Every structure is written in structure tokens, then in C-alpha cells.
Amino acid sequence: MPDLDPALDLADQLYGLLQEVPGGVSEYRLLQTLREGRCSHLPSLPLSDRLVLFRSHFLLFNALYRLRDRLWHDASGHLQIDPMCICLLPYTEGEYALAEQDPLRDYYLDLNQLRETGDADVARLLSSFWTRMQGGDEKRSALELFEMEEDVPVTAARIKQRYRQLVGLHHPDRGGSTERLKSINLAMEILQRYYR
Incomplete structure (x- = not known):
């Protein structure tokens, strides 16, 4: 040495x-x-x-x-x-x-x-x-909420696209639930930590 x-x-x-x-x-x-x-x-x-x-x-x-x-x-x-x-x-x-x-x-x-x-x-x-590195329950739960298909790779672009779709479906102005929208927003925050 x-x-x-x-x-x-x-x-x-x-x-x-x-x-x-x-x-x-x-x-x-x-x-x-x-x-x-x-x-x-x-x-x-x-x-x-x-x-x-x-x-x-x-x-x-x-x-x-x-x-x-x-x-x-x-x-x-x-x-x-x-x-x-x-x-x-x-x-x-x-x-x-x-x-x-x-x-x-x-x-x-x-x-x-x-x-x-x-x-x-x-x-x-x-x-x-x-x-x-390990993922975690919150990541899995967020992916389940977004109903992401397992056979197609999860990407930031797919997550954003799915987020917009879900917000459009569940927005209170369109007859959706405020609680459901809060869950979607929380899931998006979680997924943004993993997919950038």
C-alpha cells in the first residue's frame, strides 16, 4: 500500500x-x-x-x-x-x-x-x-389504485396519462367523489417518488 x-x-x-x-x-x-x-x-x-x-x-x-x-x-x-x-x-x-x-x-x-x-x-x-430499492406497500397500493396493467412496463409517461384519465372520471364536477380524487392525488404523489 x-x-x-x-x-x-x-x-x-x-x-x-x-x-x-x-x-x-x-x-x-x-x-x-x-x-x-x-x-x-x-x-x-x-x-x-x-x-x-x-x-x-x-x-x-x-x-x-x-x-x-x-x-x-x-x-x-x-x-x-x-x-x-x-x-x-x-x-x-x-x-x-x-x-x-x-x-x-x-x-x-x-x-x-x-x-x-x-x-x-x-x-x-x-x-x-x-x-x-425495495418498493413498498404504498407503491403497490398506488399502482393498484391506478389499475396499471402488469404486462406493460410502468413509466412516468403512462402514470401521468392514467392520472389524467382517473381525474377526468372521478372529479367532483363530473359527479365523482372528493374522497376518491384525494386518493388519486395521493397515489400520484407516491408514484412520482418512484417514477421520474
């Missing part, structure tokens, strides 16, 4: 580490390597604390996006950033120049996100993540 120079910026430290693993490395392994090397840029508290984990992850990804920008600007390489495989790639002229705006890059380069995110925010982020 390389010795980490505390005077080096985290992006420079990452560049050195990533050059040693041409096949790439996972975010977890990269964090472990930095912590074992006593990286002064990351919190040294246990990663079992969710706020420490969030801050470590954020600082790592901030440095990765800064490194990727620098490599592209210098035409010296490209950095693939994926939690499962962070990998240095050779620079290919024009291949990455027309990339679309990257909301993740914008998020991680905004240090206000780091400063303003507290323990309760991290808890909400984790809860939201697991809800999206």
Missing part, C-alpha cells in the same frame, strides 16, 4: 492510487485504502456512524469529480466514476467532450451540500434510498 503524502490534495492522492490499479477499484476498497493510509482529508471516525460515512463518501466523490475534470481539461485521461468500479481510462479526443450536464457532478462539487447535510438529512436519504 502506498504512503499517502498529507500535503497532497485528495484528488492527487486518488490519482496516484488509481494508477496502481489499472482494472479499477470499488468505492469501498478505495475508502479503506485511504483510511489505512491515514488520509488526513477524510474523517478518521468509524464508518458505522452514518454521518461519518456520508461525509467520507461525499469528500471522496468531490475529489473524484475534480480529478475527472482536471484529466479532461489536460487531455491526459478519463475517470470512470461508479461506486462499484472507479477506473482511470486513456484519453480519447472528443469522446467525452460533448457530455450532457451531470447532476451528480454538480451535487458533489457543491460543498454546501456537505456543510448543510446533517444526521437527520442522511437518515432521510438512506430511508428514501431503501424505499426506492
Whole structure:
């Protein structure tokens, strides 16, 4: 394992580490390597604390996006950033120049996100993540209310179309029920969390 120079910026430290693993490395392994090397840029508290984990992850990804920008600007390489495989790639002229705006890059380069995110925010982020990953009863109930056919893929466009149909059918001005309309609106709010 390389010795980490505390005077080096985290992006420079990452560049050195990533050059040693041409096949790439996972975010977890990269964090472990930095912590074992006593990286002064990351919190040294246990990663079992969710706020420490969030801050470590954020600082790592901030440095990765800064490194990727620098490599592209210098035409010296490209950095693939994926939690499962962070990998240095050779620079290919024009291949990455027309990339679309990257909301993740914008998020991680905004240090206000780091400063303003507290323990309760991290808890909400984790809860939201697991809800999206696992689905849940509320999602199933909302899909049932919308009578979405299982053999056709559920998309945001189909949900919006079905929402308009249901509102048209059940609006109180057209003889429908106010309670039914409230249920439809609630189901739409739920489904918008899962399908964007």
C-alpha cells in the first residue's frame, strides 16, 4: 500500500492510487485504502456512524469529480466514476467532450451540500434510498389504485396519462367523489417518488 503524502490534495492522492490499479477499484476498497493510509482529508471516525460515512463518501466523490475534470481539461485521461468500479481510462479526443450536464457532478462539487447535510438529512436519504430499492406497500397500493396493467412496463409517461384519465372520471364536477380524487392525488404523489 502506498504512503499517502498529507500535503497532497485528495484528488492527487486518488490519482496516484488509481494508477496502481489499472482494472479499477470499488468505492469501498478505495475508502479503506485511504483510511489505512491515514488520509488526513477524510474523517478518521468509524464508518458505522452514518454521518461519518456520508461525509467520507461525499469528500471522496468531490475529489473524484475534480480529478475527472482536471484529466479532461489536460487531455491526459478519463475517470470512470461508479461506486462499484472507479477506473482511470486513456484519453480519447472528443469522446467525452460533448457530455450532457451531470447532476451528480454538480451535487458533489457543491460543498454546501456537505456543510448543510446533517444526521437527520442522511437518515432521510438512506430511508428514501431503501424505499426506492425495495418498493413498498404504498407503491403497490398506488399502482393498484391506478389499475396499471402488469404486462406493460410502468413509466412516468403512462402514470401521468392514467392520472389524467382517473381525474377526468372521478372529479367532483363530473359527479365523482372528493374522497376518491384525494386518493388519486395521493397515489400520484407516491408514484412520482418512484417514477421520474
